Structures are given as C-alpha cells and as structure tokens.
Amino acid sequence: MNMTLTHQIPSKEGNPRNSEGAFLRGKKGEILFAYSCYQGDSFEDHASCNIAMAVSSDEGKTWSESRIIAKASDFGVTNIMSVSAMEQKNGDLAFYFLIKESDGGTTLGRAVSKDGVDFYTARCRADFPSNYYVVNNDRLVRTRDDRLVAPAAYITTEQLLAGGRVPYTTTLLISEDDGKSFFKADFDFTTKDRLNARYGLQEPGILERADGSFYLWMRTNSYCQYESESKGDIDRFTQPAPGQFTSPPSPMQVKTLDGVTYAIYNPIPRYNGRVCAPGTADRTPFVIRKSTDGRHYGPLNIIEDDPTRGYCYPAVFPTRDGCLLIAYCRGDAADGNTLCRLGIARIETASVE
Numbered sequence: 602m603n604m605t606l607t608h609q610i611p612s613k614e615g616n617p618r619n620s621e622g623a624f625l626r627g628k629k630g631e632i633l634f635a636y637s638c639y640q641g642d643s644f645e646d647h648a649s650c651n652i653a654m655a656v657s658s659d660e661g662k663t664w665s666e667s668r669i670i671a672k673a674s675d676f677g678v679t680n681i682m683s684v685s686a687m688e689q690k691n692g693d694l695a696f697y698f699l700i701k702e703s704d705g706g707t708t709l710g711r712a713v714s715k716d717g718v719d720f721y722t723a724r725c726r727a728d729f730p731s732n733y734y735v736v737n738n739d740r741l742v743r744t745r746d747d748r749l750v751a752p753a754a755y756i757t758t759e760q761l762l763a764g765g766r767v768p769y770t771t772t773l774l775i776s777e778d779d780g781k782s783f784f785k786a787d788f789d790f791t792t793k794d795r796l797n798a799r800y801g802l803q804e805p806g807i808l809e810r811a812d813g814s815f816y817l818w819m820r821t822n823s824y825c826q827y828e829s830e831s832k833g834d835i836d837r838f839t840q841p842a843p844g845q846f847t848s849p850p851s852p853m854q855v856k857t858l859d860g861v862t863y864a865i866y867n868p869i870p871r872y873n874g875r876v877c878a879p880g881t882a883d884r885t886p887f888v889i890r891k892s893t894d895g896r897h898y899g900p901l902n903i904i905e906d907d908p909t910r911g912y913c914y915p916a917v918f919p920t921r922d923g924c925l926l927i928a929y930c931r932g933d934a935a936d937g938n939t940l941c942r943l944g945i946a947r948i949e950t951a952s953v954e
Contacts, residue, residue, distance in 0.1 A: 602889075602902040603952040608664040608945040610636070610655070612936055618644035619653075619943045621738035622928050624918035625686035625694055627717035632657045632918065634928060635670060635696040635712070636943060637682040637738075644941050649673065650680045652698055652712060660920040661947050671712040675722040676700050681710060685741035687749065689713070690779050697741050697751070697780065699734070700724065705758035707734045709751065709774070709783055726782035729774055733761040736774070737804050737852055739916035744809055749776040750835065751783065752805035752817065768793055768801025771819050773835065787836040790829065796822045802841060804852045808862070810895040817841070822850050824870040845898075849883035851913050855895075858919045861950070862892040865915040865927065868901055878909045880938040887912030887929065891953050900954050904946065905931065911939030924949055 622636030638653035652671035773786035802819040828844030853866035886906035932942040
C-alpha cells in the first residue's frame with residue numbers, strides 16, 4: 602500500500618497533547634483539519650483543551666501552522682474536545698465537539714464559519730438527559746432523511762465523579778434541526794458479561810449503508826468490536842453481539858467514501874504471551890480494509906505497525922487526487938503516551954487491496 606506520512610503535530614511545552622480530529626472541505630477547495638489541542642501541563646482527558654485547526658491547499662501534502670478556532674472559555678469550561686465535521690444545510694462549515702461541563706456532564710457545541718476562516722462558537726441545545734456522554738471524533742453523520750446523528754456512550758455524572766468504573770451504555774444523540782439541538786434515541790445498549798462488567802459498550806459509531814440499513818459498532822473488552830443492525834429505523838437496532846472485527850479496547854472507524862466503505866482499526870487484541878510497549882494500550886498494528894457493500898471486507902492493509910507506538914482515533918477524508926487522508930494518534934513513550942501526537946497520512950486509494 603502506498604502511504605506517506607505528510608504531517609505531524611507533536612506535543613510541546615504548554616501543549617501536552619494533540620488528538621481526535623476531523624476534516625472538512627473549505628470554500629476555496631482547501632482542506633480544514635480541526636482537533637483537540639491541550640494546554641498547560643496535563644494530557645489527561647479532562648485537562649484544559651481548546652479546538653485548533655490546520656489548513657492544506659494541496660490535498661493534504663503540506664499543512665499550515667495551527668491556530669485556535671474555539672476556546673473552552675467561550676462556554677465557561679476548561680475542556681472542549683473530540684471533533685467531528687459537518688457542512689450545514691445552508692452551506693456553512695461546522696466543527697462539532699464535546700463540552701465538558703462543570704457539573705461533570707457533557708453536552709455538544711460547534712464552531713461555525715461561512716468562509717472557513719472566521720468562526721463563531723455556539724452551544725447545541727441539549728434535549729437529552731444530563732449524563733457524562735462520550736462522542737468520538739469524526740463520528741457525526743447526516744442520514745439520507747437529513748438528520749444529524751452522533752453515536753454516544755454514557756454513564757451518569759454521579760458515576761463519573763465516583764470514579765467512572767461502571768459499564769458504559771451506548772445510544773444515539775439525534776438532531777432534526779441541523780445541529781441546533783439534539784435529543785436521545787429511544788434505546789440503550791450495554792453488556793455486563795465477565796469481560797465488560799466494568800466497561801460496557803463504549804465509543805460507538807454508525808454507518809448508513811446504500812440500502813438504507815444502519816450498522817452500529819462499539820468498542821468492548823471482549824477482544825472484538827460488538828455490532829448491531831437496523832433495517833432503517835434509527836430507534837430499532839438488534840441486540841449488540843460480538844462482530845467480525847477483532848480488536849483490543851480501542852475505537853474503530855467505518856466510513857463510506859465515493860461508494861467504497863473503509864474500516865480502520867487495530868486488528869490484534871492482547872492475547873496470551875503478547876507483549877506491548879507501555880502506553881500503547883495494545884493499539885498496534887493499525888490497518889485499513891475496504892468493502893464494496895459495507896458488509897464483506899478485503900485483506901488487511903497496514904498503515905503503521907511500530908510496536909513502540911499506539912495508533913487510534915482515526916479520521917478519514919477523500920482528496921481530489923485519488924487519495925485518502927487519515928489523521929490519527931500515533932504517540933510513543935517519548936511523547937508521553939499514544940494520545941499526545943497526531944499524524945496525517947495520505948494513502949493512494951488504488952493501492953488499498
């Protein structure tokens with residue numbers, strides 16, 4: 602497979618972590634990439650974080666210096682993170698993210714721009730129960746009936762403040778007004794089997810297939826991603842069960858671009874005798890597979906497999922010159938951990954088997 606690592610955003614003094622981003626096409630054809638940009642001296646999930654953006658004018662071959670486009674202080678909090686991208690129905694460009702509220706809960710916000718240069722920030726009205734929700738980066742999708750869907754996993758704020766060692770529940774947050782407000786879907790899924798009693802079903806994602814069906818996947822501690830399906834009703838999914846994608850407790854991304862579906866994930870969980878470098882969380886190797894029907898996938902194409910690094914939280918985007926851009930965390934011990942360094946790679950789509 603022909604892959605080139607074109608850009609890296611490492612940690613540095615006063616900026617201990619860069620992670621979880623998403624791509625969007627700008628008004629002049631440029632590519633915008635926004636991500637979680639941590640400040641201060643801590644890279645922990647709840648530490649100080651804003652949203653930064655870099656720009657490429659040559660289809661991801663080179664990138665500008667990053668700048669902040671949304672501040673946590675705009676919302677009266679210390680942390681906004683985990684970016685998804687969406688063009689609004691009126692043509693505006695928007696980067697959505699989690700707002701970590703002072704009461705321990707999370708809501709959604711967005712940075713919106715008409716030109717991809719000047720952004721204003723706004724809260725999305727939270728018409729869903731107050732809980733601690735996790736919504737991964739590059740997860741927001743627009744369905745064919747024009748709803749925005751953010752797959753989410755949650756625990757209560759009380760459980761979070763007590764240590765958070767309880768199983769997460771998967772659901773969907775849905776908007777019918779182009780992101781101004783979100784409400785919760787009419788289902789909740791979790792599992793309390795032996796391996797998942799402390800973790801449940803985490804970091805879900807959703808794909809709408811060409812036939813109108815939905816595919817829902819979830820991170821687990823059961824050596825694989827769990828899967829669920831719907832024939833088209835966003836509120837009626839099958840009970841999640843172990844699926845075809847082997848995996849450590851790590852997020853997977855599945856997205857259809859130009860009629861081809863790609864799965865990007867870590868295919869090897871921790872098995873008896875496997876040794877992984879500290880801080881990598883078993884998140885190597887890192888692969889991409891493709892499918893023409895969203896159900897059956899071809900062979901594993903290795904993106905990176907350095908055993909000293911961990912690879913996770915991918916975002917994927919098509920270029921106009923026959924490549925995929927994939928942004929992902931790729932840190933090692935020298936960076937602090939796998940979440941502290943971002944990389945952006947260009948992969949020739951014709952080289953993906």
